[in-house]
Amino acid sequence: GNSVTQMEGPVTLSEEAFLTINCTYTATGYPSLFWYVQYPGEGLQLLLKATKADDKGSNKGFEATYRKETTSFHLEKGSVQVSDSAVYFCALMISNFGNEKLTFGTGTRLTIIP
Amino acid sequence: GAVVSQHPSRVICKSGTSVKIECRSLDFQATTMFWYRQFPKQSLMLMATSNEGSKATYEQGVEKDKFLINHASLTLSTLTVTSAHPEDSSFYICGGTGVSDYGYTFGSGTRLTVV
DSSP states (O other), X not given: OOEEEEOOSOEEEETTOOEEEOEEEEOSSOOEEEEEEEOTTSOEEEEEEEOSTXXXXXXXXXXXXXXXXXXXXXXXXXXXXXXXXXXXXXXXXXXXXXXXXXXXXXXXXXXXXX | OOOEEEEOSEEEEOTTOOEEEEEEESSSOEEEEEEEEEOTTSOEEEEEEEETTSOOEEOTTOOTTTEEEEEEETTEEEEEEOSOXXXXXXXXXXXXXXXXXXXXXXXXXXXXXXX
């Protein structure tokens, strides 16, 4: 079956530190990969995505590259800010014509301290 | 961009009562709505998938008579937690997809507390 293994948190970093949150996946077929962010008290927002191998998704300074050879989609940011404090979810989706279920990782809580 | 409005954001109810959660797609037609549940410090678990005009498909282990899902129109899907118990306390979130390139659009979630 499909699954996503995500780096366990919580992760605490100082402002301007480099961030990596690891994500690996197992999937039958060719998944699309996503990172979602959940700010305190809010729902999920799409942060970035990649739909095929070697694609790089990027948004708000975050990046992730779809690595088929290592089945990974690690999230990175060069210099984090306090406002990046949130829970980050890695997810995959196998398109199945009207049945595009998202499979989520367990989420990583990130706290940035000034 | 696509928006899904989910209400209420928080609700407290007494054990044994029913609670309805609504998700409305405001600027797109949500042909499919997914309902997830999130336990504290855990991931989102898919409960069911509903397509407009047809019965919802429930994931294994989810009681369909307890979690009633209705998707009567392309812009409205509801989840009703019937005869709620404290163990139903959780964060519920919907996500809609439509015939566009928006992909998934999530509501802001509902924090249900059953006392």
